[in-house]
Amino acid sequence: MRVLAGETLTPPPVWLMRQAGRYLPEYKATRAEAGSFLDLCYSPDHAVEVTLQPIRRYGFDAAILFSDILVIPDALHRNVRFTEGHGPQMDPIDEAGILALEPKDVLAHLQPVFETVRRLRAELPAQTTLLGFCGAPWTVATYMIAGHGTPDQAPARLFAYRHRKAFDQLLAMLADLSADYLVAQIDAGADAVQIFDSWAGVLGEAEFEAFAVAPVARIIASVKARRPQARIISFAKGAGYMLKDYRRNTGADAIGLDWSVPLSFAAELQKDGAVQGNLDPMLLVAGGEALTDGIDRILEKLGQGPLIFNLGHGITPQADPENVAVLVERVRSFAA
Numbered sequence: 001m002r003v004l005a006g007e008t009l010t011p012p013p014v015w016l017m018r019q020a021g022r023y024l025p026e027y028k029a030t031r032a033e034a035g036s037f038l039d040l041c042y043s044p045d046h047a048v049e050v051t052l053q054p055i056r057r058y059g060f061d062a063a064i065l066f067s068d069i070l071v072i073p074d075a076l077h078r079n080v081r082f083t084e085g086h087g088p089q090m091d092p093i094d095e096a097g098i099l100a101l102e103p104k105d106v107l108a109h110l111q112p113v114f115e116t117v118r119r120l121r122a123e124l125p126a127q128t129t130l131l132g133f134c135g136a137p138w139t140v141a142t143y144m145i146a147g148h149g150t151p152d153q154a155p156a157r158l159f160a161y162r163h164r165k166a167f168d169q170l171l172a173m174l175a176d177l178s179a180d181y182l183v184a185q186i187d188a189g190a191d192a193v194q195i196f197d198s199w200a201g202v203l204g205e206a207e208f209e210a211f212a213v214a215p216v217a218r219i220i221a222s223v224k225a226r227r228p229q230a231r232i233i234s235f236a237k238g239a240g241y242m243l244k245d246y247r248r249n250t251g252a253d254a255i256g257l258d259w260s261v262p263l264s265f266a267a268e269l270q271k272d273g274a275v276q277g278n279l280d281p282m283l284l285v286a287g288g289e290a291l292t293d294g295i296d297r298i299l300e301k302l303g304q305g306p307l308i309f310n311l312g313h314g315i316t317p318q319a320d321p322e323n324v325a326v327l328v329e330r331v332r333s334f335a336a
Contacts (some may be wrong), residue, residue, distance in 0.1 A: 001129055003274050003306045004192055004231040004253050011334040012299075012307040013061035015131070016324070017235075018314030019054040020066050023284075023321060026053045037082040038074065041067045047116040048123065055128060057321070058328050062129040062308075063120060065185070067113055069135025069196055072177055073144050075109035076101055092147030092155075095166045106177055107184055114188040121189030129192060132185030136197035136236075137174035137215035144170070153202045160211065168210075175215040179222035182230075186223075192231040194256070195219060198313075201238015201258075208242050213249050220251040233276055237313060241265075247272055259312030263301040274306035281311045284319035284327065291323055292330055299334045 003009055021027055030050050034040035041047060051066040070088050074080035078090040093101075121130050138156075146155040160167040182193045200212045216234055223230050235256030236246060247255050247269070257266055257277035269275055279298060283291045298309065309331045315324070 001191055001231060003308050004233070006273055006306050008304065008306050010303065011332050012303060012309045013129075014309040014328060014331045015060040015062035015064065015129075016054075016311050016315055016327075017064070019058075019060060019064065019324075020050045021315055022317035023315055023319040023324070024053055024057070025321075026057075037068070038080065041071060042112040044112055044116040044119055047113075048119045051116070051120055052123065054324075055124065058324060060128070060328070062131050063124055064131040064194070065113070065117055065120065065133060065190065067116070067133070069133070069140060069198075070143060071110060071113065072106065072135070072140060072174065072181065075106040075177075076103060078144060087149050088143060089148045090143065093144045093170075095163045098166045098170045101170075101173060103173055103177055107180060110181060110184070114184055117185050117188035117190055130190050131233075132182060132188075132190030132193040134178040134181050134193070134195055134219075136195050136200070136212065136234075137171040137178065137219075138203070138211045139197050139199045140174050140178075141167070141170050141211075142199050153199050157202065157207070160207070171211060171215045172218070175218040176222065179219045182219065182223050182232075183226050186227050186230055192233065192253075193223075194233040194235060195252075197234065197236040197239075199238075200236035200242075201240070205242065208239065209249075212236055212239070213246065216252070217250045224251065233308075235276070243269060254306075254308065256310070257312060261312070263297060267301055267305070270302060270305040270307070274308060275302065276308040276310045278310070278312040279327070281313055281316050281319065284311075284315060284323045287320055287323040287326070291326060295327060295330045299331065303334055 027050050034046040047066045051063050055063050070080050080090045082088050142153040142156040145159050220232050231253045233254040234252035237258045254274035254276050259278050259280035279294055283294045
């Protein structure tokens with residue numbers, strides 16, 4: 001929380017995206033017990049357990065709520081389901097479907113998530129930050145339109161070009177629902193929240209401003225108008241040079257960086273506030289000297305400013321849990 005306020009700490013705090021996940025044997029056991037993936041997300045007992053597992057094992061400085069970015073489309077009755085080997089799927093939405101959306105009782109549908117947040121804040125150590133999150137409107141919309149993930153989100157891009165009014169309406173609705181969702185997480189006990197725009201990198205410049213920046217700015221303005229103390233991280237994966245004005249234009253307190261962001265550019269972005277990232281997740285699979293060198297490069301370049309050490313995207317299932325322990329020890333031993 002101090003780094004989110006712009007303070008430089010040595011060593012920097014560390015947590016990892018998807019730190020509760022398939023690389024941990026204890027997660028796999030709980031996942032099997034829970035049933036479906038959505039059952040896991042909506043079961044406070046199981047969601048609390050998997051959120052706490054990496055905290056018990058590694059003592060990360062933050063725990064992130066275990067849930068999914070697609071719970072809002074699920075609350076909008078888009079028949080969200082997760083199929084092994086195929087990722088998330090749902091009923092694709094068209095122009096008429098967008099116009100027919102009725103965003104009522106969304107927060108009621110998500111009450112199990114808020115119960116999970118309340119329990120986590122009660123069970124976590126006081127010094128461990130609890131992070132809530134949501135998906136960014138653009139990224140969530142890409143799944144809603146295609147009905148599944150695609151390599152370059154061509155279905156959503158094409159839809160936005162052909163049906164701009166309906167697409168803007170969808171983004172605005174998702175932004176407003178996401179803001180309500182984040183406020184409810186904060187009220188339940190989340191210390192800070194993160195917005196995941198995992199597909200921001202497929203957008204051109206004008207589209208990035210319209211579909212990635214504007215909806216996220218709408219979320220952040222809405223959350224901060226109601227909860228001025230809120231601290232918000234926004235992660236626009238693949239945005240590259242378009243991150244230059246992203247913090248100022250969205251109002252984010254910190255910006256997440258993927259592993260492709262040059263550290264020299266990251267240092268420039270850091271002059272305006274906290275950055276988070278940006279180790280290649282593959283290094284947790286590779287281990288050894290490649291891993292320690294990658295960690296050291298980030299610490300040497302960004303450790304003199306406000307930094308939250310993290311990955312440039314989520315941990316992969318192939319990551320070695322022992323390599324995660326090496327990462328935490330290496331970051332904690334850093335002296336600027």
